[in-house]
Amino acid sequence: METEVGVEGNDEAKLKECRIQKSTSSLSSPKQISDPVVYKLVRVEGDGRLVPATDDELMEVESLLVDEKGGMRIVADPGQTLGCISNEGSSLSENKEDDPDKLNARLEYIEEMLQKVKEEERLRLACGSPDCSSDYVIVESQCSDEHDKLLHIDEKLQCEIPLQETVPLLAPSLSESYLNQSGIVGECSHSPDKLVTGGSTSSVVTTKPDFSKLKGDICLDKLSIKELHETFKATFGRETTVKDKQWLKRRISMGLTNSCDVSTTSFIIKDNKFVKKRNEEGCNGMDGSFAKDPAIGNQKDLPTSLVGQLDYHQVVPEKRFENHNLDDNSGSDDHQTEQRAAKRVRKPTKRYIEELSEVESKESNGRLMNLAKNSGHGLISPISHVRLVRNVSSGGRTVITRLDSLGGSGVQVPCVSRVRRSRPRKNFMALLKFNPSGMGMAATLVKKALGDHSLPPVDRNENRVLKASPTPEHIHHQFVGVPEKDKQFSVMSAVGLGGNTEPKHMNSSGDSDDNVVTVPTSKGGIRRKHHRAWTLAEVMKLVDGVARYGAGRWSEIKRLAFASYSYRTSVDLKDKWRNLLKASFAQMPPDNGMNSRKNTGAMPIPAPILLKVRELAEMQAQVPPNLSSTKVAGSTIKIVHEKQTGFL
DNA sequence: TTTAGGG
DNA sequence: CCCTAAA
Numbered sequence: 046m047e048t049e050v051g052v053e054g055n056d057e058a059k060l061k062e063c064r065i066q067k068s069t070s071s072l073s074s075p076k077q078i079s080d081p082v083v084y085k086l087v088r089v090e091g092d093g094r095l096v097p098a099t100d101d102e103l104m105e106v107e108s109l110l111v112d113e114k115g116g117m118r119i120v121a122d123p124g125q126t127l128g129c130i131s132n133e134g135s136s137l138s139e140n141k142e143d144d145p146d147k148l149n150a151r152l153e154y155i156e157e158m159l160q161k162v163k164e165e166e167r168l169r170l171a172c173g174s175p176d177c178s179s180d181y182v183i184v185e186s187q188c189s190d191e192h193d194k195l196l197h198i199d200e201k202l203q204c205e206i207p208l209q210e211t212v213p214l215l216a217p218s219l220s221e222s223y224l225n226q227s228g229i230v231g232e233c234s235h236s237p238d239k240l241v242t243g244g245s246t247s248s249v250v251t252t253k254p255d256f257s258k259l260k261g262d263i264c265l266d267k268l269s270i271k272e273l274h275e276t277f278k279a280t281f282g283r284e285t286t287v288k289d290k291q292w293l294k295r296r297i298s299m300g301l302t303n304s305c306d307v308s309t310t311s312f313i314i315k316d317n318k319f320v321k322k323r324n325e326e327g328c329n330g331m332d333g334s335f336a337k338d339p340a341i342g343n344q345k346d347l348p349t350s351l352v353g354q355l356d357y358h359q360v361v362p363e364k365r366f367e368n369h370n371l372d373d374n375s376g377s378d379d380h381q382t383e384q385r386a387a388k389r390v391r392k393p394t395k396r397y398i399e400e401l402s403e404v405e406s407k408e409s410n411g412r413l414m415n416l417a418k419n420s421g422h423g424l425i426s427p428i429s430h431v432r433l434v435r436n437v438s439s440g441g442r443t444v445i446t447r448l449d450s451l452g453g454s455g456v457q458v459p460c461v462s463r464v465r466r467s468r469p470r471k472n473f474m475a476l477l478k479f480n481p482s483g484m485g486m487a488a489t490l491v492k493k494a495l496g497d498h499s500l501p502p503v504d505r506n507e508n509r510v511l512k513a514s515p516t517p518e519h520i521h522h523q524f525v526g527v528p529e530k531d532k533q534f535s536v537m538s539a540v541g542l543g544g545n546t547e548p549k550h551m552n553s554s555g556d557s558d559d560n561v562v563t564v565p566t567s568k569g570g571i572r573r574k575h576h577r578a579w580t581l582a583e584v585m586k587l588v589d590g591v592a593r594y595g596a597g598r599w600s601e602i603k604r605l606a607f608a609s610y611s612y613r614t615s616v617d618l619k620d621k622w623r624n625l626l627k628a629s630f631a632q633m634p635p636d637n638g639m640n641s642r643k644n645t646g647a648m649p650i651p652a653p654i655l656l657k658v659r660e661l662a663e664m665q666a667q668v669p670p671n672l673s674s675t676k677v678a679g680s681t682i683k684i685v686h687e688k689q690t691g692f693l
Numbered sequence: 694t695t696t697a698g699g700g
Numbered sequence: 701c702c703c704t705a706a707a
Contacts (some may be wrong), residue, residue, distance in 0.1 A: 598699085600694080616697095619697075
């Protein structure tokens with residue numbers, strides 16, 4: 046694939062939103078046929094403007110990319126271009142450091158950007174009508190906060206991917222109207238050149254990527270560090286000491302959008318308000334239909350038919366990459382680790398995907414398979430030397446971690462594979478011998494890395510690790526051909542060992558008695574030993590579910606919205622909702638701020654969510670009779686009204 | 694089996 | 701979270 050790195054800059058008009066928009070130029074140039082995508086290299090001036098890169102810069106980038114492929118040769122500082130492109134923002138534009146790490150990070154980022162842009166373009170080409178292809182990708186930028194521009198772009202690029210999933214609407218979400226009133230959707234909602242999948246044939250709608258969807262870090266902008274910490278805690282169920290605002294915002298937004306079932310939860314927090322995230326964008330008007338729960342669509346028509354009716358080689362949805370990509374080391378409190386995690390994570394390589402599919406167990410639900418299938422053809426750079434590092438089971442899921450030693454940046458790319466549904470194999474213990482340094486060692490290292498304080502003494506996970514171990518096939522595939530020296534251990538493997546991390550995937554942790562630790566009760570019964578603290582993401586999911594399917598349909602919600610949370614039963618959902626209800630109506634009058642309570646141990650539920658709960662409750666006439674009145678009524682009436690209009 | 698509600 | 705009655 047010969048990607049021509051062209052030089053082109055957009056004008057310097059002041060725009061407002063960061064987005065990538067394709068120009069409406071022709072499509073018939075010969076070159077385009079072979080590779081219709083041409084990219085412009087731009088750089089960002091100090092004031093945030095995008096200006097055309099010079100030829101020299103271009104050359105430098107190219108050579109750098111080559112160098113990177115060649116094997117991490119450290120080259121002189123690429124200079125302004127890279128510096129500007131890098132997301133590190135302030136630190137880079139000025140000084141030319143020769144720090145290999147930084148340099149590599151830049152390289153990585155550039156490459157990533159190119160890939161992403163290309164991905165975007167391919168998607169766009171594929172989903173659009175023929176005359177929609179374009180010669181260029183134009184990066185428009187109007188972010189007022191120029192400092193964050195690139196980050197924004199990047200965030201959007203990352204996050205729009207999972208959001209592209211489009212499925213026919215099943216049930217309109219009540220909260221959909223929220224979004225309309227939230228005002229965050231704004232102008233981006235309607236793209237002039239809508240790319241509609243050839244109207245007649247398609248049972249599936251294709252979405253045009255629209256980066257305005259990602260609001261996460263924007264929405265978090267106004268939060269203070271402390272608030273961010275709160276939100277972080279709420280989201281991941283643990284504290285963090287990281288002071289980096291950007292990082293926090295990024296993590297939180299990723300956590301909120303990806304930690305669960307990605308788009309299943311469609312809420313975001315903006316300015317302390319609980320709003321609905323726009324899943325679909327103007328691409329296809331599709332008659333006011335919105336995405337239904339992807340958990341459904343995913344298993345059905347989406348990936349296959351989408352790919353089927355379009356040029357397979359061009360359609361590379363890359364669904365849920367971020368799921369795997371997401372550096373979910375939430376279990377770790379190690380500052381260093383987290384800082385490192387803050388670094389950009391490389392997209393999985395094709396090989397990575399392929400291997401991932403191997404690891405996938407037979408009874409795969411097809412999700413990951415689709416992922417693998419959809420992964421591109423040479424779209425992902427083969428540059429990175431991804432090595433399989435280690436696999437650790439935690440809380441019933443197998444975490445496969447790779448160490449991407451790109452210039453020592455050590456990016457970890459954890460992913461999760463399904464765990465055997467049925468009981469572990471008899472001969473499982475023997476398999477541990479296959480890898481003498483096995484799980485116990487891993488646990489030890491992990492524990493060490495985390496500092497023993499972060500893991501309970503004689504942790505219960507010791508047990509779980511064994512119980513939730515991968516099948517023999519997994520071990521075999523994972524370690525076959527891996528040189529001993531490459532069997533590195535990784536701190537990051539501690540993903541989720543802290544206990545409060547949400548699963549990133551459909552995995553059957555605890556869906557049988559295999560993985561759930563139960564404790565015999567005095568009365569002879571058994572009960573779950575450890576409470577799974579509800580994370581913000583889960584709560585939001587729950588609220589969303591109630592909004593969609595109504596309170597009381599717990600099993601529905603369980604199946605549809607909590608498919609990936611096997612440890613949450615419908616009863617759990619019900620109980621949680623009951624608590625939420627109670628909380629929302631109890632805590633409202635005195636203090637509606639989310640920063641009120643002291644460290645009560647329990648996870649604080651942000652006021653916006655409680656508000657939402659309240660509204661839903663009132664809508665569904667669940668409100669306790671005794672406090673149905675008061676000023677709540679006013680806002681509720683309004684909300685109800687909005688929702689009604691939303692349905693029309 | 695699922696809901697609803699008490700413990 | 702658990703238990704259980706009721707549907």
